[in-house]
Amino acid sequence: MTIQVFGHKSPDTDSTGSPIIWAWYLSEIKGTPAEAVLLGEPNTEAKFMLDHWGLTMPRVLGKLESGAPVVIVDTNNPAELPDNINEADIRGIIDHHKLVGGLETKGPIDIRIEPLACTATIMWKMIGDDLAQAPKSIKGAMLTCILSDTLEFRSPTTTQEDKAIAHGLAKDLGVDIESYAAEMFAAKSDVSAFSDAELLRMDSKEYTVDGKEFRVSVLETTAPQTVLDRKDSLMKSMEDVAKEDGADQVLLFVVDILKEEATLLVPNDMVKGVAEKSFGAVVEGDIVVLPGVMSRKKQIIPNLKV
Amino acid sequence: MTIQVFGHKSPDTDSTGSPIIWAWYLSEIKGTPAEAVLLGEPNTEAKFMLDHWGLTMPRVLGKLESGAPVVIVDTNNPAELPDNINEADIRGIIDHHKLVGGLETKGPIDIRIEPLACTATIMWKMIGDDLAQAPKSIKGAMLTCILSDTLEFRSPTTTQEDKAIAHGLAKDLGVDIESYAAEMFAAKSDVSAFSDAELLRMDSKEYTVDGKEFRVSVLETTAPQTVLDRKDSLMKSMEDVAKEDGADQVLLFVVDILKEEATLLVPNDMVKGVAEKSFGAVVEGDIVVLPGVMSRKKQIIPNLKV
Numbered sequence: 001m002t003i004q005v006f007g008h009k010s011p012d013t014d015s016t017g018s019p020i021i022w023a024w025y026l027s028e029i030k031g032t033p034a035e036a037v038l039l040g041e042p043n044t045e046a047k048f049m050l051d052h053w054g055l056t057m058p059r060v061l062g063k064l065e066s067g068a069p070v071v072i073v074d075t076n077n078p079a080e081l082p083d084n085i086n087e088a089d090i091r092g093i094i095d096h097h098k099l100v101g102g103l104e105t106k107g108p109i110d111i112r113i114e115p116l117a118c119t120a121t122i123m124w125k126m127i128g129d130d131l132a133q134a135p136k137s138i139k140g141a142m143l144t145c146i147l148s149d150t151l152e153f154r155s156p157t158t159t160q161e162d163k164a165i166a167h168g169l170a171k172d173l174g175v176d177i178e179s180y181a182a183e184m185f186a187a188k189s190d191v192s193a194f195s196d197a198e199l200l201r202m203d204s205k206e207y208t209v210d211g212k213e214f215r216v217s218v219l220e221t222t223a224p225q226t227v228l229d230r231k232d233s234l235m236k237s238m239e240d241v242a243k244e245d246g247a248d249q250v251l252l253f254v255v256d257i258l259k260e261e262a263t264l265l266v267p268n269d270m271v272k273g274v275a276e277k278s279f280g281a282v283v284e285g286d287i288v289v290l291p292g293v294m295s296r297k298k299q300i301i302p303n304l305k306v
Numbered sequence: 307m308t309i310q311v312f313g314h315k316s317p318d319t320d321s322t323g324s325p326i327i328w329a330w331y332l333s334e335i336k337g338t339p340a341e342a343v344l345l346g347e348p349n350t351e352a353k354f355m356l357d358h359w360g361l362t363m364p365r366v367l368g369k370l371e372s373g374a375p376v377v378i379v380d381t382n383n384p385a386e387l388p389d390n391i392n393e394a395d396i397r398g399i400i401d402h403h404k405l406v407g408g409l410e411t412k413g414p415i416d417i418r419i420e421p422l423a424c425t426a427t428i429m430w431k432m433i434g435d436d437l438a439q440a441p442k443s444i445k446g447a448m449l450t451c452i453l454s455d456t457l458e459f460r461s462p463t464t465t466q467e468d469k470a471i472a473h474g475l476a477k478d479l480g481v482d483i484e485s486y487a488a489e490m491f492a493a494k495s496d497v498s499a500f501s502d503a504e505l506l507r508m509d510s511k512e513y514t515v516d517g518k519e520f521r522v523s524v525l526e527t528t529a530p531q532t533v534l535d536r537k538d539s540l541m542k543s544m545e546d547v548a549k550e551d552g553a554d555q556v557l558l559f560v561v562d563i564l565k566e567e568a569t570l571l572v573p574n575d576m577v578k579g580v581a582e583k584s585f586g587a588v589v590e591g592d593i594v595v596l597p598g599v600m601s602r603k604k605q606i607i608p609n610l611k612v
Contacts, residue, residue, distance in 0.1 A: 090405075098411045099396075105405040108603070111419035297414070 003034040003091060005071045006061060007119070008080035011038045012203055013148035013184075016046035017141035018073045018119040020055060022094065024138050025123070026071070029130045034071070037061040039082065043202060045148060048187035053140035064088055074119040078102040079206060094122055097297070117157040120145035124165050136173060143169040144184060151220060151257050152181040156298045182222075185257055189221040196230065196237035200250050205296065210306040215247040218296050220255045224263060227254045231287065235267035249274075255294050262293040262300075270306075277305040309340040309397060311377045312367060313425070314386035317344045318509055319454035319490075322352035323447035324379045324425040326361060328400065330444050331429070332377070335436045340377070343367040345388065349508060351454060354493035359446035370394055380425040384408040385512060400428055403603070423463040426451035430471050442479060449475040450490060457526060457563050458487040462604045488528075491563055495527040502536065502543035506556055511602065516612040521553040524602050526561045530569060533560050537593065541573035555580075561600055568599040568606075576612075583611040 005023045007015025019036035026034035036058040042050070050057050064070070064082040071092040077100040078085055086103065092110040093103070096119055114122050120142045124131065131139070146166040150158040153166075170177045191199055204217040219227055227234075238250040249270060253262040264279075266272050266286050275281040278300075281288045293299045311329045313321025325342035332340035342364040348356070356363050370376070370388040377398040383406040384391055392409065398416040399409070402425055420428050426448045430437065437445070452472040456464040459472075476483045497505055510523040525533055533540075544556040555576060559568040570585075572578050572592050581587040584606075587594045599605045 093405075096414050098413050099399075099409055099415070099417065101407050101410045103405055104407045107404050107608070108402050108419065108421040109405065110421065111405060111417055113414065113417035115414040115416065302413070 001033075001069055003032060003069045003071055004037050004061065004064075005034055005073060006037045006039055006081075007072075007074035008077070009039045010080075010201065010203055011040050011042040011046055013043070013046045013049055014119050014145045015039075015074045016042040016058070017049055017145040018094070018123060019058065020141050021120060021123050021127075021138055021145075022071060022073055024134065025127055025130070029127070029133065043188065044190050044193075045184055045188035048184060049141060049144040049148075052183075053137040053144070055137050055141060072103070073123075076100055076103055076113065077205075094119055094126070096122060116159050117155065117162040118146045118149035120149075121159075121162045121165055124169075125161075139169050139173055140175075143173065143175060143180075147177065147181045147184060148188075151255075151294060152177065152185075154257065154260055155295050157295050185220075185222045189223040189226070191219070191221070191227065196234050197241050199227070199230075199234065200237060200241045200252060201245075204250075206245070206247060207301060207304065209304045212249065212306050213247040214304065215242065215245055215250045216296060216300060216304075217250060217252045218255055218262075218300075219252065220257055220294075222257050224254045224256045224259075228263060228287065231265055235265055235286065238265075238267055253290075253293070253296070253300060257294075260292060260294055262290045264288050264290060274304065274306060278303045307339075307375055309338060309375045309377055310343050310367065310370075311340055311379060312343045312345055312387075313378075313380035314383070315345045316386075316507065316509060317346050317348040317352055319349070319352045319355055320425050320451045321345075321380045322348040322364070323355055323451040324400070324429060325364060326447050327426060327429050327433075327444055327451075328377060328379055330440065331433050331436070335433070335439065349494065350496050350499075351490055351494035354490060355447060355450040355454075358489075359443040359450070361443050361447060378409075382406055382409055382419065383511075400425055400432070402428060422465050423461065423468040424452045424455035426455075427465075427468045427471055430475075431467075445475050445479055446481075449479065449481060449486075453483065453487045453490060454494075457561075457600060458483065458491075460563065460566055461601045463601050491526075491528045495529040495532070497525070497527070497533065502540050503547050505533070505536075505540065506543060506547045506558060507551075510556075512551070512553060513607060513610065515610045518555065518612050519553045520610065521548065521551055521556045522602060522606060522610075523556060523558045524561055524568075524606075525558065526563055526600075528563050530560045530562045530565075534569060534593065537571055541571055541592065544571075544573055559596075559599070559602070559606060563600075566598060566600060568596045570594050570596060580610065580612060584609045 005019040023034040023036040026032045038058045038060045066087040069089045073094045076095045090105045095113045096116050200217050207214050242250050252265045255262045272283045275283050275288050279290050311325040329340040329342040332338045344364045344366045372393040375395045375397050379400045382401045396411045401419045402422050506523050513520050548556050558571045561568045578589045581589050581594050585596050
């Protein structure tokens, strides 16, 4: 039976590219038939990656069959996976996020989690010398994932390993990192086609802080103004999205990749309090700039206070 | 702050040896001060390993301090760890059991779980060429852990990797596997000093099957008769142990390492039903022999039915 390899429900570049990389490795090197699938529509940067490297867009998984063999990548959080994930035959987990708890397996399986910036970096280490047999498109996906998750090495999640591996891949592929990353980020920044609700849910994770449920959304962009121009309708949409998703509040951080700062939208006094207590910010008006803040994992979540 | 490395609450050979191996690796190779500790008294085979290789018995951990840096080996099950494990600063997990769910970490950490017979086998792979710097005692602990968890390659959990690595270590150390394993198993079989309740809890894990709580105990021995001679008082003691530990029933499997079979004690009709439904056994009297059954993980738990 073909193994389905997938990432989380809001497929960004790493959650689109890493399943493709791993399905290639399983199928072509390990001789185990495997297919990359998606749990949602990939974002614009992920689509750019697919186009640029001539990769076929994986199909979006419908219902996950009970007992189906799967490998989970780029998450270990049941909330970001199909509802019936624990009924699947989970064969492996490759991830770089904190252990959340909740996934269960029927027997011992291969699990590899490392505190690196990107799932693809861990895969590079696991694949080892066999990567020499990979087509350019697989190496290109790897490079794109690492540049995406590290924001071209600007994110504080970046490790020396991520950086060294990306540089090695770029050299091998003859890619100029600076201009390629600029193309990637331009693709990611083109969010004109998305509704406000879609923008709020695009790169979004739920967290409970002091009993409050937050949907913490991040938009990484090189053109923050195009998002901030929509702030009034985005703030209005937050109420509906929070209600529909059973959250108390949506927090939207617009991350300016080039200026290395985040702008938090402040629709009400509760978010104002969050900005002040979490980041020591002085809030005047309905937005606040948080200098140096780029990473939800390293800088936003660990500091969040109500 | 020194990292405490520990396995589960009923330290067998792997849960005693693997913390010692990893603490050596962290301290001597990675330059991170680390100490092996135990969560209980090691069993007689583990003590034999310490004596034979001149290893210092790790201290038994008292209270786990909140925020203390720890590495967990040979389990990922909170029930087999200190109650406040999720308040510790978990730095890593190395294990070969199924993912149970329940452990949570504050950030991304190093987690490595593989479907191999023994934690020490995974460590051998992770340590790589640095093992050349290990003293004989560390290599000896590794070999002992693998021979113990594989029952000298007889257990169906044994993989080609476990076997090849053990043979490599034995050659390097000049150890004759057959005679060394016989010494190990003789040490493990010497259970005369333990009370019935201690025997029932020595290598025991709790599982819920169809709403019933079982304490599934395994005694691996080359001298099954010495245990079976005590069967009447063992069956009597089961009632008290079950009551004290909040279980519905204790199941005791006496595994004959050399004959490669298990004898299940059958104190009542419920266990008789379990033996019949789980293993297709025909039960007459208060014991039943299960040919070929050696592994709780691979053969007992997956088949357990009420």
